[in-house]
Amino acid sequence: MGTRYKGTEKEMTALNTFLKLVRAAESTLSRVNASLSKSNLTESQYAILDALYHIGPLFQKDLGNKLLKTGGNITLVIDNLEKRSLVIRERRAQDRRYFTIHLTKQGKSLFQKVFPGYLKSVIAEMQKLSKTDQVELQRLCKVIGLTPINTKK
Amino acid sequence: MGTRYKGTEKEMTALNTFLKLVRAAESTLSRVNASLSKSNLTESQYAILDALYHIGPLFQKDLGNKLLKTGGNITLVIDNLEKRSLVIRERRAQDRRYFTIHLTKQGKSLFQKVFPGYLKSVIAEMQKLSKTDQVELQRLCKVIGLTPINTKK
DNA sequence: ATAATTGAATTTAATATTCAATAAATAGCC
DNA sequence: GGCTATTTATTGAATATTAAATTCAATTAT
Numbered sequence: 001m002g003t004r005y006k007g008t009e010k011e012m013t014a015l016n017t018f019l020k021l022v023r024a025a026e027s028t029l030s031r032v033n034a035s036l037s038k039s040n041l042t043e044s045q046y047a048i049l050d051a052l053y054h055i056g057p058l059f060q061k062d063l064g065n066k067l068l069k070t071g072g073n074i075t076l077v078i079d080n081l082e083k084r085s086l087v088i089r090e091r092r093a094q095d096r097r098y099f100t101i102h103l104t105k106q107g108k109s110l111f112q113k114v115f116p117g118y119l120k121s122v123i124a125e126m127q128k129l130s131k132t133d134q135v136e137l138q139r140l141c142k143v144i145g146l147t148p149i150n151t152k153k
Numbered sequence: 154m155g156t157r158y159k160g161t162e163k164e165m166t167a168l169n170t171f172l173k174l175v176r177a178a179e180s181t182l183s184r185v186n187a188s189l190s191k192s193n194l195t196e197s198q199y200a201i202l203d204a205l206y207h208i209g210p211l212f213q214k215d216l217g218n219k220l221l222k223t224g225g226n227i228t229l230v231i232d233n234l235e236k237r238s239l240v241i242r243e244r245r246a247q248d249r250r251y252f253t254i255h256l257t258k259q260g261k262s263l264f265q266k267v268f269p270g271y272l273k274s275v276i277a278e279m280q281k282l283s284k285t286d287q288v289e290l291q292r293l294c295k296v297i298g299l300t301p302i303n304t305k306k
Numbered sequence: 307a308t309a310a311t312t313g314a315a316t317t318t319a320a321t322a323t324t325c326a327a328t329a330a331a332t333a334g335c336c
Numbered sequence: 337g338g339c340t341a342t343t344t345a346t347t348g349a350a351t352a353t354t355a356a357a358t359t360c361a362a363t364t365a366t
Contacts, residue, residue: 005207011272014279017287024294025178054158073353075316097314097361119164126167128296134170137293141177143281226323228346250331250344
């Protein structure tokens with residue numbers, strides 16, 4: 001299973017680690033996302049509702065940064081959520097370049113309906129590891145996630 | 154950083170681990186994928202070229218299984234690769250439901266051009282961890298990636 | 307105050323992704 | 337041999353995603 005490339009040990013280890021990391025994230029994610037399908041929420045839509053619910057109203061800009069998505073993408077996903085009246089855009093008075101995104105009553109209520117199942121499926125996935133191993137995985141992922149020092153410019 | 158939800162320790166640990174795992178994979182992936190943009194290859198396109206190069210000709214079905222993608226998706230990505238003459242479809246004589254996908258000369262040559270930079274960026278990412286930590290991460294990811302026993306049906 | 311710049315959001319074009327429906331080919335069975 | 341079910345691939349609709357170009361608002365520099 002995995003890569004068939006034959007290289008040095010260092011290369012093989014790196015490719016293997018990378019592949020397993022990505023596979024683990026994708027397969028877990030696909031199972032967790034399945035818990036959202038009943039509510040016709042996509043992963044991106046859920047992530048936005050989650051952020052708004054747990055943090056409060058946010059600018060589109062901040063949502064993009066938080067979810068590591070581009071501005072154009074956030075625009076579209078917010079559009080789709082707004083069509084279903086799950087969120088609303090509010091133009092900011094002090095600086096009219098900004099839109100504050102608010103969860104509506106319906107959005108809040110849908111999130112509350114969906115969250116328990118989501119949490120349950122996350123727990124089911126993560127329980128494959130002991131508490132100790134989960135903490136260890138967190139440590140390793142934190143290192144991996146770090147952006148390298150930007151050497152140019 | 155991360156989730157603002159306040160729950161039991163078990164819930165918090167699971168949510169945190171899940172979030173960090175997904176973040177680590179996504180951020181690493183986005184940096185590695187940047188090495189593909191010069192050749193105008195998307196992640197999916199690269200993955201297909203990689204599989205064909207290192208394994209050999211494959212049926213679309215097998216590509217889909219290997220890359221964990223749906224049939225419809227594979228059809229489209231192969232279409233796009235075929236437009237650029239990087240792969241060709243060959244209908245199988247014994248069973249005409251199958252298409253065997255072959256790498257063309259151009260596809261092989263493009264892959265050989267792209268692979269070193271890809272490998273280099275994977276190594277750069279994974280070198281944030283010691284060899285020991287990489288092996289440990291592989292172990293944890295292997296457990297996480299396991300599909301739970303299918304209890305129904 | 308005007309010009310240039312920065313910053314937020316949108317739009318557009320291209321690709322990806324899934325799901326559901328369909329078509330085409332084969333396999334299994336009676 | 338001819339129906340039926342299964343399997344492979346394609347298509348279409350909906351959503352996602354990015355990058356680049358554009359618009360509009362605010363700020364900075366001259």
